Amino acid sequence: MRQGLADGARFLRAFLAHPRQVGAVLPTSRTAIRAMLDLADVPAARLVVELGAGTGVATREILARLSPEARLVAVEIDPRLARRLTERIGDPRLQVVCDSAEDVDAHLDGEAADVLVSMLPFTSLDADLRRRLLDQLPRALRPGGTAVVIQYSPLILGELRRRFADVRLRITPWNVPPAFLFAGTRDGSG
């Protein structure tokens, strides 16, 4: 409970410092995170990449589903949030990277992700940055891999359809505000 409040306060501070970069006043609910992760096969993945890890609400749930031999690379641009994540989650499968998700490739050692989880606030970002970040999603994935994306509006659907062979859409009311969940599959079976 106290940890949840502390995370909420930390998230709000990050929002007040960089509203467009953070894109939300409250951390995403665990129920919405679970519904999003249900759209991909995290337990079968060898490499999962998370973009925009924030206070780690999805990071923890990914680790709970991840196999003992797999690894998770979590990218967060805000140095305070990234440092806090490293301090708080001592799991040897987790690597926290403080960088922009535009440069995620540089941190994957030539590997491609089986599952990519995006918490990035695409709709509040500047259009050029949004395009560069969206272009990274299929690039960081292996052929046949899945990207799951959470947003507070459906506006990104067309952009995802341009980049993925198949895109599924779900809506979860168990978040403030209600969230749109997308799952895109990269072309090819690998």
Ligand SMILES: C[S@@+](CC[C@H](N)C(=O)[O-])C[C@H]1O[C@@H](n2cnc3c(N)ncnc32)[C@H](O)[C@@H]1O
């Ligand atoms: C809507 S928040 C979600 C955070 C977290 N998953 C949660 O719900 O608590 C978006 C996160 O993406 C991060 N972010 C924004 N732009 C980014 C970028 N270019 N690269 C990496 N992280 C970014 C923000 O700092 C913020 O932590």
